[in-house]
Amino acid sequence: MKARLVARLDNMSGNSSADGPQDSQIVVPGDNLGQFGRFEAGHGVLIKNNTLLATKNGKLMIDDNVLSIEPLHTTYTPRPSDLVIGYVEGCTNNIWFIDIGAPFNAILPMSLGPSKASFGSTRQVLDIGEAILCRVQEVEETHSSVVTMKGMGLRKISTGSIDEIDPHLIGNLSKNNNKLLREIKEESDCRIITTHNGRIWIDGDVSGIIKARNKLKNLSKNYNLLTDGGNE
Amino acid sequence: MTIPMVSKLLRNHLRELALNDQRIDGRGRWEGRDVSLEVDILDRAEGSAKVTMGDTIVYAGVKFQLMTPYPDRPNEGGLMCGAEVRPVAGRNWEAGPPSAESIELGRVVDRGIRESGCIDVNSLCIIPGEKAWQVILDLFAISDDGNLFDAFALAAIAALKTAIVPCEKFEVGEDYPLSVSKTPIMCSYHKVGNRFVYDANAQEELGGDERIHITLGDDNHVHSLQKGLKGIFSADEFAEIMERAKIKSSELRKLVDSVLGD
Amino acid sequence: MGGYGDIQMIDENGLRMDGRTATQVRPITIETGVVPVADGSCRMTWGTNDVIVAIYGPMEAHPRKIQRQDRAVLDVRYNMAPFSTSDRIRPGFNRRSREISKVTADALESVVLLELYPRSKIRVEIEVLCAEAGTRCVGLTAASVALADAGIPMSDLVVSVASGKVNDVVVCDLNKEEDNYGEADLPMGVLPNSGELVFLQMDGDLSPEEFQTAWDYNIQAASEIHKIMVESLRKGGVD
Numbered sequence: 001m002k003a004r005l006v007a008r009l010d011n012m013s014g015n016s017s018a019d020g021p022q023d024s025q026i027v028v029p030g031d032n033l034g035q036f037g038r039f040e041a042g043h044g045v046l047i048k049n050n051t052l053l054a055t056k057n058g059k060l061m062i063d064d065n066v067l068s069i070e071p072l073h074t075t076y077t078p079r080p081s082d083l084v085i086g087y088v089e090g091c092t093n094n095i096w097f098i099d100i101g102a103p104f105n106a107i108l109p110m111s112l113g114p115s116k117a118s119f120g121s122t123r124q125v126l127d128i129g130e131a132i133l134c135r136v137q138e139v140e141e142t143h144s145s146v147v148t149m150k151g152m153g154l155r156k157i158s159t160g161s162i163d164e165i166d167p168h169l170i171g172n173l174s175k176n177n178n179k180l181l182r183e184i185k186e187e188s189d190c191r192i193i194t195t196h197n198g199r200i201w202i203d204g205d206v207s208g209i210i211k212a213r214n215k216l217k218n219l220s221k222n223y224n225l226l227t228d229g230g231n232e
Numbered sequence: 233m234t235i236p237m238v239s240k241l242l243r244n245h246l247r248e249l250a251l252n253d254q255r256i257d258g259r260g261r262w263e264g265r266d267v268s269l270e271v272d273i274l275d276r277a278e279g280s281a282k283v284t285m286g287d288t289i290v291y292a293g294v295k296f297q298l299m300t301p302y303p304d305r306p307n308e309g310g311l312m313c314g315a316e317v318r319p320v321a322g323r324n325w326e327a328g329p330p331s332a333e334s335i336e337l338g339r340v341v342d343r344g345i346r347e348s349g350c351i352d353v354n355s356l357c358i359i360p361g362e363k364a365w366q367v368i369l370d371l372f373a374i375s376d377d378g379n380l381f382d383a384f385a386l387a388a389i390a391a392l393k394t395a396i397v398p399c400e401k402f403e404v405g406e407d408y409p410l411s412v413s414k415t416p417i418m419c420s421y422h423k424v425g426n427r428f429v430y431d432a433n434a435q436e437e438l439g440g441d442e443r444i445h446i447t448l449g450d451d452n453h454v455h456s457l458q459k460g461l462k463g464i465f466s467a468d469e470f471a472e473i474m475e476r477a478k479i480k481s482s483e484l485r486k487l488v489d490s491v492l493g494d
Numbered sequence: 495m496g497g498y499g500d501i502q503m504i505d506e507n508g509l510r511m512d513g514r515t516a517t518q519v520r521p522i523t524i525e526t527g528v529v530p531v532a533d534g535s536c537r538m539t540w541g542t543n544d545v546i547v548a549i550y551g552p553m554e555a556h557p558r559k560i561q562r563q564d565r566a567v568l569d570v571r572y573n574m575a576p577f578s579t580s581d582r583i584r585p586g587f588n589r590r591s592r593e594i595s596k597v598t599a600d601a602l603e604s605v606v607l608l609e610l611y612p613r614s615k616i617r618v619e620i621e622v623l624c625a626e627a628g629t630r631c632v633g634l635t636a637a638s639v640a641l642a643d644a645g646i647p648m649s650d651l652v653v654s655v656a657s658g659k660v661n662d663v664v665v666c667d668l669n670k671e672e673d674n675y676g677e678a679d680l681p682m683g684v685l686p687n688s689g690e691l692v693f694l695q696m697d698g699d700l701s702p703e704e705f706q707t708a709w710d711y712n713i714q715a716a717s718e719i720h721k722i723m724v725e726s727l728r729k730g731g732v733d
Contacts, residue, residue: 028727030650030687055647073645103552129240161245206252275542277577287530293577320548320619370576375529
């Protein structure tokens with residue numbers, strides 16, 4: 001009886017790898033993407049028993065011989081040098097804690113702040129609830145990160161509005177030399193800065209901000225539709 | 233419920249929008265989000281409804297229990313209404329015993345229904361002093377994108393109106409529909425950017441101030457009021473939203489009637 | 495058994511009270527993205543079971559004592575809405591829910607790549623709105639779909655299904671009456687691509703032969719259910 005108890009599932013998923021993985025096909029976790037060797041594992045792909053497995057729900061991308069998955073939904077994971085928008089969530093005498101939309105708050109040490117602050121006066125420089133444009137300086141093994149405001153254009157954000165879209169959609173806005181982004185900027189007459197954590201700073205007059213926001217909202221919806229259509 | 237950090241930029245932006253008579257999602261000041269109401273959707277409940285208002289989604293379910301009437305009111309059954317916002321509904325809602333916010337939600341909805349007299353508690357009595365029905369209305373949020381109050385109240389009255397008293401199950405006669413004579417409707421107004429708006433979404437709630445809930449009956453009689461959160465308002469402001477609530481509640485009452493087909 | 499042996503739940507043609515054959519699973523629908531404010535979500539109806547799962551995270555694990563330095567923890571909560579059963583359930587602490595939450599977490603932890611998110615937690619909120627029988631299977635299956643919808647990396651989905659014995663006949667996917675008056679129940683959680691198991695419970699009385707049949711029924715049903723799960727995820731929550 002022991003031997004019979006081994007569950008044998010032949011081609012259970014109905015997703016045979018016989019034809020090999022197809023570019024742009026939508027994969028789900030556990031999908032067999034073929035033998036390791038023919039392809040290498042990129043983002044979202046796992047090697048198990050010499051077989052490539054999808055670990056995410058998303059669009060399969062084949063680049064040369066690397067298989068990777070562009071997920072349909074993501075949460076932000078910080079990487080060094082990412083431009084991000086953060087909110088000050090708390091502070092001590094010499095450190096600010098910044099919500100950058102990642103699982104963990106980032107740290108902004110006083111020395112990397114926007115201007116000289118004396119010990120104990122962090123709140124006068126950046127108060128809780130304020131927004132900043134900053135850069136990820138360092139990400140630790142345990143996913144804690146340090147952000148900096150030393151750098152060109154990095155600053156406190158005190159006008160306009162901040163909207164959010166899924167972080168992986170940001171890349172789409174800047175495709176073809178910022179085509180979409182330029183369109184929105186022209187139509188709304190707003191300054192728009194997109195950041196890696198999916199937050200978008202829109203600054204201009206109120207009617208412009210509304211226009212830009214609606215545009216972005218539609219885009220984020222239509223992107224999903226496009227991905228879906230790509231599967232047909 | 234954990235109160236998240238409030239962005240100063242969001243508050244400023246909401247104020248600026250208000251000055252320009254605009255809202256963050258493009259709605260008019262007194263305009264609600266799209267509302268959908270479905271009834272009789274849960275097989276195990278004796279009456280049920282699901283309300284979707286934008287991205288806010290709630291369910292209401294009615295169950296019945298037999299109770300012994302209270303000695304001072306031997307001819308009356310009971311109505312119990314509770315709201316539960318479990319952590320499924322948003323990242324700020326936590327597990328554990330009901331939060332103050334959940335309890336407030338349940339009690340405000342309860343008062344609107346109870347005080348409207350839409351359920352005749354005497355009709356719930358089976359044997360005076362011995363046996364009566366207790367109607368239990370449970371409100372359950374699935375997705376909180378603001379204004380759970382109105383969504384709960386709408387789901388509550390619709391669920392009651394579809395409820396069947398399960399006499400056969402309890403062996404006390406034949407099943408019959410619960411009699412609900414009126415349609416109390418709650419309308420909630422939030423102070424956002426220094427002015428009241430109807431049906432605030434989560435962003436407006438977060439960046440706004442006080443809120444006022446008004447429950448009106450069929451004849452525009454007021455059945456419950458609640459002012460919540462920090463904030464000060466004037467009598468004129470209140471008079472204005474009261475007029476708006478009369479218009480809005482009759483619209484929503486029509487929706488309930490059309491869904492229930494009477 | 496238990497005085498219910500005289501209830502005839504399988505007819506002379508081998509059909510069950512709801513008209514299914516022994517191996518037939520109740521109708522299933524899966525829809526993703528049903529909780530707009532969540533990071534991932536899924537609604538699964540299975541017979542008259544109606545279950546909603548929402549995922550939040552990964553986020554910092556609180557309180558700090560639950561943090562694991564080398565991996566994420568899954569914070570699974572299985573709960574039945576007060577109106578989800580024929581007799582109302584009082585909200586609040588419940589031993590049954592706790593146990594199901596735990597075994598569900600144990601099952602999902604075997605497939606989620608937790609080591610990618612040290613010190614984090616991922617919240618898995620399973621809410622049963624309408625219960626018919628087999629809600630733990632629905633919850634686990636739906637949770638794996640919701641996790642995939644949230645973009646959480648996993649080595650496989652989990653398909654959970656139960657078979658059991660009714661009137662001495664082994665049948666797959668027990669409905670309410672069969673669950674109440676049946677003689678055995680064997681819920682399993684199967685990894686559809688490898689055929690390995692991550693969840694197993696059983697109660698009742700099965701001969702070795704019956705046990706093998708129930709096991710095989712589950713494996714077979716898991717394959718069918720997996721197709722529906724994949725289909726729902728390929729749609730990506732967009733109609």
